[in-house]
Structures are given as C-alpha cells and as structure tokens.
Amino acid sequence: xxxxxxxxxxxxxxxxxxxxxxxxxxxxxxxxxxxxxxxxxxxxxxxxxxxxxxxxxxxxxxxxxxxxxxxxxxxxxxxxxxxxxxxxxxxxxxxxxxxxxxxxxxxxxxxxxxxxxxxxxxxxxxxxxxxxxxxxxxxxxxxxxxxxxxxxxxxxxxxxxxxxxxxxxxxxxxxxxxxxxxxxxxxxxxxxxxxxxxxxxxxxxxxxxxxxxxxxxxxxxxxxxxxxxxxxxxxxxxxxxxxxxxxxxxxxxxxxxxxxxxxxxxxxxxxxxxxxxxxxxxxxxxxxxxxxxxxxxxxxxxxxxxxxxxxxxxxxxxxxxxxxxxxxxx
Numbered sequence: 645x646x647x648x649x650x651x652x653x654x655x656x657x658x659x660x661x662x663x664x665x666x667x668x669x670x671x672x673x674x675x676x677x678x679x680x681x682x683x684x685x686x687x688x689x690x691x692x693x694x695x696x697x698x699x700x701x702x703x704x705x706x707x708x709x710x711x712x713x714x715x716x717x718x719x720x721x722x723x724x725x726x727x728x729x730x731x732x733x734x735x736x737x738x739x740x741x742x743x744x745x746x747x748x749x750x751x752x753x754x755x756x757x758x759x760x761x762x763x764x765x766x767x768x769x770x771x772x773x774x775x776x777x778x779x780x781x782x783x784x785x786x787x788x789x790x791x792x793x794x795x796x797x798x799x800x801x802x803x804x805x806x807x808x809x810x811x812x813x814x815x816x817x818x819x820x821x822x823x824x825x826x827x828x829x830x831x832x833x834x835x836x837x838x839x840x841x842x843x844x845x846x847x848x849x850x851x852x853x854x855x856x857x858x859x860x861x862x863x864x865x866x867x868x869x870x871x872x873x874x875x876x877x878x879x880x881x882x883x884x885x886x887x888x889x890x891x892x893x894x895x896x897x898x899x900x901x902x903x904x905x906x907x908x909x910x911x912x913x914x915x916x917x918x919x920x921x922x923x924x925x926x927x928x929x930x931x932x933x934x935x936x937x938x939x940x941x942x943x944x945x946x947x948x949x950x951x952x953x954x955x956x957x958x959x960x961x962x963x964x965x966x967x968x969x970x971x972x973x974x
Contacts, residue, residue: 647719649683650712652676653691657709660698710784714738717765734763735925739933740776740788741768743868744888745912748946749789753936757929764925772866773843780915786926787933788915791843802914802930804937807885807948809848809908810900817878818899825901827908831857833881836874839864843910848883851908872898885910886947911951 656665656676666673684691691705701709717736741750750768757766769776773791780788781796793801811818811825811833830852837859838845852859862880865871871882872889876897883903892898914937916930940946 645686646683647716649679649686651716652679653683653705654709654712654716656680656692656699657701657705660700662699714784717767732763733761733924733928735923736765736767737923737925737929738767738769738784738786739929740779740785741770742773742776742789742791743770744885745789746770747868748887748890748940749933749937752940753933756936757932760932761925761928764929766929772838772841774841777915780917783917786917786923787930789933790913790915791910792847793911793913793915798918800916800918802916802934803951804912804914804934805941805946805948805951806909806911807887807946808902809844809883809885809910810889810902811881812872812875812884812889812898812900813881814876814878815896815899817875817881818901820899822899822901824904826905827852827855827903828857828905830883830903831860834860834862834879836863836865836871836880836882837861838866838871842866844883844885847910848903848908851906890945890947909948912948913951 652665652669652671655669656662659665659668662673662676662680666676669676680692687704687708689704690702691708692699693702693705694700750770754766754768757764769779769785771779773789773793776785776788777790777793777796779785780790780799789804790801795801811830813833830848837848840846849859863874865874868884868888871884872892874880875882884900886893886900889898889900893900914930914933916926934952937946938950938952941948941950941952
C-alpha cells in the first residue's frame with residue numbers, strides 16, 4: 645500500500661474536490677486523479693463518487709478514510725518515536741468513551757495524560773458503548789470504556805465499577821428527600837430515553853418487562869445533553885447512571901432517585917486490544933485510566949461498587965448484575 649496515494653485520497657475526501665486537493669498538494673489535477681484511480685484499482689472498489697455537492701467517499705471510501713487517517717497519523721509519529729531517546733513514553737492512542745462515562749472521566753484523564761505523557765498524542769472519540777465495542781473489535785480503537793462488555797478474541801477487559809441506574813428529573817419534579825424509587829413505579833413517569841441500540845434502554849426495558857411493567861417512553865433521544873435539557877423543567881424524566889449527571893446534581897439543576905427493588909446495575913470495564921500490549925503509549929494510558937478510575941470510585945465521584953482489588957488491580961465482576969436486591973452503592 646502506497647502511503648502517498650493514501651494521502652492523496654484522504655485530501656480529496658476531506659476537501660470534497662479534486663481541484664482543491666490538487667492545489668493543496670501542489671500536484672496537477674490529472675495526476676492526482678490517476679493516483680486515486682490507481683488506488684481504486686489496487687483495492688478493487690470505487691472510493692469516491694461525484695454529486696451536486698462535489699466529491700464524496702463511497703461506503704468503501706468512508707471505511708478506507710477512517711483507517712487511512714489512523715495509518716497516516718501513526719506514520720507521522722514514527723520519527724518522534726524512533727528519535728525519542730529519553731525515557732519518555734511517546735505514541736498515539738485512540739480512546740473511545742461512552743457519553744456518560746466521558747462526563748466523569750474524560751477531562752481528568754486528558755489533563756493528567758497531557759501532564760504526565762506530553763509526547764503521547766491522544767485521539768478521544770465519544771459514542772454509544774455498542775458502537776465502541778464494534779470499533780475496538782475492528783481495531784479502530786486502542787482502548788475503550790464499555791458497558792456490560794462481552795468477551796471477544798484479542799480484547800482484554802479490566803473491570804472498573806458496577807454502577808446503578810437512577811430516575812432523573814428537574815428540581816421541581818423530584819423531592820430532595822427522595823433517594824430511592826421502586827422499579828414498579830417507573831411506568832408512572834413520562835420518559836425520554838435513548839433508542840433501542842443503547843445498552844441502558846435494553847437493560848431497563850428488559851428488567852421492566854420481566855416484572856410485567858411497561859415504561860411510558862414519549863421520546864427517543866440519543867444525545868445525553870438533550871436528554872438532560874428536556875428533563876430539567878420537571879415535565880419529563882430519563883434514566884441515567886450517576887456518572888452522567890454528577891455535575892448537575894452538585895449544581896442542583898437536576899435531581900435523581902436510585903431505582904431499587906430490584907436495583908438496576910451495569911458493569912463498566914476498560915477494553916484494550918491485546919495485540920497492542922507491547923505499545924508503551926497504550927500501556928501507559930490504560931494504566932492511567934485504571935488508576936484514575938480507582939481514585940474516582942473510591943472518592944465516590946464515580947459512584948458505584950468498585951470492581952478492582954485494593955491496589956487498583958482489576959477483579960472479575962460476577963455475571964447477573966443487571967438486577968439485584970435492594971442495596972446501597974455507597
């Protein structure tokens with residue numbers, strides 16, 4: 645695979661124009677077209693298509709674009725990696741975080757990583773846990789935080805925490821004295837929840853149905869920030885983990901009651917690609933996330949049951965944690 649042809653393709657795909665890409669690359673447009681055509685012939689697929697808005701990647705082109713960007717960035721890092729004769733860790737690490745975990749983990753993790761590992765370039769991607777599982781399985785991510793993760797070949801899972809789910813509403817809708825709410829009462833609340841592809845939605849609805857309960861879902865919203873905005877006025881409610889709303893709870897803009905009888909819980913784990921275990925940058929950032937998660941859970945900033953040993957080493961979480969008898973999570 646020719647890195648130059650990959651770079652030419654990426655430039656055209658990002659700019660949406662052969663003419664603009666040719667100017668940026670300082671190459672004649674016919675020559676640029678020949679290089680892209682040669683890449684298409686090499687791969688046996690059409691990578692770009694023209695429409696009224698210009699040039700856009702095909703489905704195969706979108707897939708190549710993701711991997712080409714990653715490959716080119718890693719190539720650009722090679723001089724720094726080889727030329728780094730100090731003991732400093734260097735490299736590139738792609739991390740996937742679900743939105744709710746990102747709310748409690750991302751800022752602290754990035755600040756600490758930038759301070760401790762200035763030569764490590766971090767690419768942070770925020771998305772749904774289900775998508776992150778697919779992407780780390782496909783090799784698009786080095787590390788990912790996953791909910792109720794399934795074991796797959798080549799992926800190491802380090803449990804972090806078991807966190808409960810909470811009914812969330814505005815200050816006017818949930819009394820400050822209400823700390824718990826039984827599962828059987830959830831059908832009485834008009835809910836804004838994610839679509840069925842979201843693990844939280846499947847978890848809560850599955851447990852509700854097992855107790856012959858049907859939730860009153862009035863809207864499906866896959867944006868965490870929009871969910872929180874919609875429920876702040878007290879007319880609607882949602883179901884989230886404490887980590888997703890810890891800042892709003894501290895500020896008093898939202899209130900929450902933990903779902904009990906049974907308690908509804910999910911496991912959270914750090915997934916890493918086993919094949920990249922010799923990458924010092926990946927190892928360093930993975931250990932940083934494990935250490936930081938331990939500190940956040942022990943301080944109950946990340947509220948839940950610890951899923952690691954006393955020194956922060958991961959311990960295995962038993963299966964069947966989705967619903968358990970009423971117990972406090974600390």
